[in-house]
Amino acid sequence: MFTLFSLVLAATAVAQTISPSVLHAKRSHLPAGWSRVRRHTPDAVLPLRFGLVQPNVGMSTLEELLNDVSHPESPNYGMHWTPARVADHFAPSDEAVDAVTAWLADSGLGKERLRVSRNKGWVMVNATVAETESLLHTEYHVYVHELSGKEHIASEAYNLPAHIVPHVEIIVPSIDFNAVVPKRSSPTSTHITLGQPGAGTVSPKLGAVVTNILDDLENCHNQTTPNCLRALYGLEYSPLAASRNSFGIVEYTPQAYLPSDLDLFATNFTSLFGQSLVGARPNIQSIDGGVVQTVSESFDFNGESNLDLQYAMNLVTGHQPVTLYQVGDLQMGASFNNLLDGLDASYCTFEGGDDATQDGIYPDRLPGGYLGNDCGIFKPAGVISTSYGYNEADLSPAYAARQCAEYAKLGLMGVTVLYSSGDNGVAGNGALCLTSNDKDSAQGQIFNPGFPSTCPFVTSVGATQVNPGASVTEPESACEQVIFSGGGFSNYFAMPSYQQGAVTEYLSANPPPYASTVYNSTGKSRAYPDVSANGANYVVAVNGQFGLVFGTSASAPVVGAILTMVNDARLAIGKRPIGFINPAIYSPAFKGAFHDITAGSNPGCGTKGFSTATGYDPVTGLGTLNFPVLVAEWLLLP
Ligand SMILES: *[C@@H]1O[C@H](CO)[C@@H](O)[C@H](O)[C@H]1NC(C)=O
Ligand SMILES: *[C@@H]1O[C@H](CO)[C@@H](O)[C@H](O)[C@H]1NC(C)=O
Ligand SMILES: *[C@@H]1O[C@H](CO)[C@@H](O)[C@H](O)[C@H]1NC(C)=O
Ligand SMILES: *[C@@H]1O[C@H](CO)[C@@H](O)[C@H](O)[C@H]1NC(C)=O
Numbered sequence: 001m002f003t004l005f006s007l008v009l010a011a012t013a014v015a016q017t018i019s020p021s022v023l024h025a026k027r028s029h030l031p032a033g034w035s036r037v038r039r040h041t042p043d044a045v046l047p048l049r050f051g052l053v054q055p056n057v058g059m060s061t062l063e064e065l066l067n068d069v070s071h072p073e074s075p076n077y078g079m080h081w082t083p084a085r086v087a088d089h090f091a092p093s094d095e096a097v098d099a100v101t102a103w104l105a106d107s108g109l110g111k112e113r114l115r116v117s118r119n120k121g122w123v124m125v126n127a128t129v130a131e132t133e134s135l136l137h138t139e140y141h142v143y144v145h146e147l148s149g150k151e152h153i154a155s156e157a158y159n160l161p162a163h164i165v166p167h168v169e170i171i172v173p174s175i176d177f178n179a180v181v182p183k184r185s186s187p188t189s190t191h192i193t194l195g196q197p198g199a200g201t202v203s204p205k206l207g208a209v210v211t212n213i214l215d216d217l218e219n220c221h222n223q224t225t226p227n228c229l230r231a232l233y234g235l236e237y238s239p240l241a242a243s244r245n246s247f248g249i250v251e252y253t254p255q256a257y258l259p260s261d262l263d264l265f266a267t268n269f270t271s272l273f274g275q276s277l278v279g280a281r282p283n284i285q286s287i288d289g290g291v292v293q294t295v296s297e298s299f300d301f302n303g304e305s306n307l308d309l310q311y312a313m314n315l316v317t318g319h320q321p322v323t324l325y326q327v328g329d330l331q332m333g334a335s336f337n338n339l340l341d342g343l344d345a346s347y348c349t350f351e352g353g354d355d356a357t358q359d360g361i362y363p364d365r366l367p368g369g370y371l372g373n374d375c376g377i378f379k380p381a382g383v384i385s386t387s388y389g390y391n392e393a394d395l396s397p398a399y400a401a402r403q404c405a406e407y408a409k410l411g412l413m414g415v416t417v418l419y420s421s422g423d424n425g426v427a428g429n430g431a432l433c434l435t436s437n438d439k440d441s442a443q444g445q446i447f448n449p450g451f452p453s454t455c456p457f458v459t460s461v462g463a464t465q466v467n468p469g470a471s472v473t474e475p476e477s478a479c480e481q482v483i484f485s486g487g488g489f490s491n492y493f494a495m496p497s498y499q500q501g502a503v504t505e506y507l508s509a510n511p512p513p514y515a516s517t518v519y520n521s522t523g524k525s526r527a528y529p530d531v532s533a534n535g536a537n538y539v540v541a542v543n544g545q546f547g548l549v550f551g552t553s554a555s556a557p558v559v560g561a562i563l564t565m566v567n568d569a570r571l572a573i574g575k576r577p578i579g580f581i582n583p584a585i586y587s588p589a590f591k592g593a594f595h596d597i598t599a600g601s602n603p604g605c606g607t608k609g610f611s612t613a614t615g616y617d618p619v620t621g622l623g624t625l626n627f628p629v630l631v632a633e634w635l636l637l638p
Contacts, residue, residue, distance in 0.1 A: 289370025422486025
């Protein structure tokens with residue numbers, strides 16, 4: 001039966017190869033910092049990979065599957081899937097494999113040249129540029145990154161026969177442009193940052209040097225310390241189930257923490273009940289040769305990792321170990337897809353999935369490069385916090401959708417995935433906005449949302465501040481010191497059902513005063529962030545001294561620490577982790593579990609951005625976390 005079925009399909013595919021050619025994907029703009037320099041050589045070989053459409057990854061299907069295990073009213077709440085069930089459920093069909101291989105063979109790329117990945121997700125062939133251009137009715141060009149000199153091969157658009165379109169999700173290399181940019185020589189530019197995915201990043205900002213720490217609650221408006229955060233969010237909790245719980249912080253090489261800075265921080269800040277963390281270190285899980293490098297030391301190399309780990313480790317106390325996912329070797333660097341490969345064998349793209357022009361490609365043949373290619377080597381932590389991000393517009397919709405579906409799979413497995421929402425309000429990384437042809441530019445006037453925050457299957461974290469002169473018990477505002485909380489509306493992803501009520505209420509009570517050309521005003525797209533936490537004046541030890549640090553980079557690990565303690569309370573009484581939290585936190589039962597932020601906005605692109613409001617707003621989301629109420633609500637759920 002099975003063989004017959006696939007034979008019939010293969011025959012159908014051959015019969016249809018005369019189907020008309022249709023445009024499948026087109027890049028809307030060239031990211032800032034890159035220019036097109038020449039046609040690529042016709043006889044150069046491209047490692048061409050066809051990512052097949054995975055069944056069940058339509059956004060509404062994913063949402064239904066996730067709601068089943070994450071919606072507080074679902075009878076299956078908390079019944080997360082095993083990795084094997086996830087792999088099985090999302091494996092591409094034989095029909096798709098047969099149609100694509102038959103088409104390629106018919107087009108003169110002999111069957112013996114084709115390979116299908118083990119998970120059936122990818123069909124691969126080494127094809128010359130000339131062969132590829134004729135196959136896809138396109139042209140390949142070489143682009144160069146102006147600051148680093150790095151080259152990148154890409155096309156601007158490509159076509160597929162109509163009968164192949166339903167089977168192919170993405171082709172690499174093709175139009176995508178989120179190249180890993182190697183380290184720059186001088187740390188002067190603010191929008192090209194080190195070892196981080198993409199030509200722009202969410203990176204924390206350094207303020208004044210702190211010579212005198214004022215660690216009492218009177219001074220939280222001047223200096224944010226672990227005690228201020230515990231007071232703001234009610235995080236007085238000592239873990240009970242640490243051996244069964246886990247909290248993961250993600251860093252991309254060459255970003256690295258300095259052990260001496262962790263100890264300096266620990267000397268001045270004890271954890272809850274005066275517990276010392278001097279000598280405490282994260283458990284390193286190295287993916288694709290990830291190393292905590294000591295070759296280069298400066299705020300640009302150490303700021304992010306030091307900030308994330310100092311606060312994450314302090315807030316979960318010395319009883320709960322923190323996992324550090326250090327991703328990428330020193331030569332190649334890495335992107336979010338490399339992390340996801342390391343965590344989920346069903347996503348493993350080394351067999352053909354990573355885009356050499358966007359992701360770290362392993363084995364890395366550069367001198368000293370990491371010669372492995374890590375696939376599903378670590379069980380994902382219960383909560384995973386990442387303080388890096390792209391502009392949504394720098395990625396193709398297909399690339400973003402594929403990665404977004406992977407976050408849904410982590411949610412199905414019971415993992416909470418947090419991303420910081422960005423530090424430029426409604427503008428993108430580097431404070432750039434979009435022009436009418438979708439180019440990142442200092443002159444742009446169109447809002448520039450961030451990814452993965454716009455993916456409906458992650459929890460996006462914005463930033464707040466204790467107001468100047470205010471006490472720690474007074475309401476916070478949206479962060480308006482040094483940075484502005486990233487927020488707005490996606491141009492790629494539809495509004496998930498969990499936020500429809502909250503966002504519709506915001507839009508009708510506070511109609512934004514901007515034309516539909518300035519942001520996605522349809523009222524039907526994903527709004528972000530979901531929640532927020534303080535992002536101003538963090539006292540951080542960097543390179544042997546204390547300084548003030550600002551950013552949603554700080555907010556994400558703080559939310560991660562609070563949710564890790566919620567997981568602890570559930571695990572301690574035999575319940576499962578909270579997993580994907582959005583359907584729960586937007587539900588009526590959780591209404592009192594957030595401190596609503598109603599002052600401030602998130603300016604950018606020459607505008608005031610969006611305004612905060614009672615209830616949800618696309619500046620601070622539902623508000624900051626109230627740990628005692630959150631934990632009580634989550635203990636009531638099955
Ligand atoms: C393409 O060529 C590379 C380098 O020779 C080789 O490692 C890889 O297996 C080839 N891929 C396919 C699909 O033949
Ligand atoms: C850190 O604590 C030490 C004493 O333990 C103190 O001498 C030092 O001044 C503190 N650092 C700052 C920046 O306040
Ligand atoms: C604390 O902040 C206020 C404004 O919020 C400022 O005027 C004051 O100088 C700051 N004090 C210290 C000790 O930094
Ligand atoms: C707005 O978002 C919707 C839903 O994701 C999308 O279909 C639409 O294309 C977006 N509009 C613009 C102008 O980007």
